[in-house]
Amino acid sequence: MPESSNTHPAASGGGPVRDGIPEHGRIPRYYAVKVELLGLIAELGEGAALPTERELGERFDVSRATIRQAVGELVLEGRLSRRQGSGTFVAGPKLVQPLALGSYTEGLRRAGIQPGRTLITLETVPAGAALGADLRIARDDRVVHIERVLLADDERVGLESTYLVADRFPGLLEVFDPADSLYACLRDRFGVRFEGADERVETVLATPREALLIGTNPALPMLLMHRVSWGPDERPFERVRSLFRGDRLSFSTRLTP
Template sequence: MPAPSRHDRLSADGPVLDGIPEHGRVPRYYAVKVELLAVIAELGEGAALPTERELCERFEVSRATVRQAVGELVLEGKLSRRQGSGTYVAGPKLVQPLALVSYTEGLRRQGIRPGRNVITLERRVAGRALAADLQVTSDAEVFHLERVLLADEERVGLESTYLLVDRFPRLLEVFDPEQSLYACLSERLGVVFDGAEERVETVLATPREALLIGTNPALPMLLMHRISWGPDGVPFERVRSLYRGDRLSFTTRLGRND
């Protein structure tokens, strides 16, 4: 009786099982993808992946098959491509809590240095959609702060925050745009965040967003919309945060409502 092939062995258990279609045949690229996961684990973070030619010879498959397997691992954030250099094993994704904590606090808890590059800081009229979210008239003025989010100097997201001018008239006097906005609001302006509503969806970045974040426009992004309010229940902030899906994940803790 012949020994089981590599693909037979893999399809018996583990990740390949999840990729088996109804007809029972494991797609060749998917079997290679699982083999690559083992290679990635052996190489370790930051190591260069073998060349396409080497992988084709190792797995006895075509370049197209290798490219499809590698491409999916790039989309999933397990590999990263560097233009003119090659493909490398990516580090673990950053984890942000879905809670009333700032981006800064979330990263510092993981021992990661947060940073921001200011793109826009302006005073503008709210307009109809924003006014509806903040429960004000459309001609009310808001501060608009747009910043590229950094994690240990790596660009990982783009955040746009809108705050009511009437609620925070001294904001520009006390706020350093490269520091934590939430820390400024709570420590300098006495703001209490009592609650927020957040919605998460997957999108593709616009050409401008992809350029600012430094990512491929074809990579999936995580888009978060948040409206925050204080103890009086009146909303005072709207935030639109766009994160790289290959570099960030989110976590929350759920409990049973009795």
């Protein structure tokens, strides 16, 4: 039986944690501890070390298993971060990336964050059936494949895989610097104008390869974005698959009627 608490001062009064309280009013003990930990996190501040499981167990009068469950959820939510051999620390705020027809580079720079990339793959390959259908080309037509780890202030936060119709961008491999913005290169070198895109966002778990490249726990939820973009001629020219750490990034957009 999980530890539970019928009353808890931090969980009453319709505050920000009200949505976590079931209708019967009985709060799992780990959740009550999680609420207390949120207050402690606010007091400690970004980068501060969290007390040990033993110390927290004594402080809240619960078992270490209960502490472990509460801390684990806060790690998954990006409120805390674990450093192997060092302990658990208060994480910084999530990076906010706008959902817009713009590049990753431009979005982070507007937020005062230094973007970066590490090249993994740069090649030309046949499109295949599924990619060819998305880009409206034959399966044997060639596409340029660019795969890069995405950085924010030198922290690995995602993995981006872009496929471009090779015939529309002759010589791209020779002129593109993988450390720079791809969209800037397409705009400046090839005169590309983005007219629109279809984008889909879902939550997934990273594959072992992806987790290794991003440097994250395979059990950590990830945000996966699929995008197909086109220009004024309405012909698709790129498909992008972007995988982002759910504990470090969030996305925003403005909706208007």
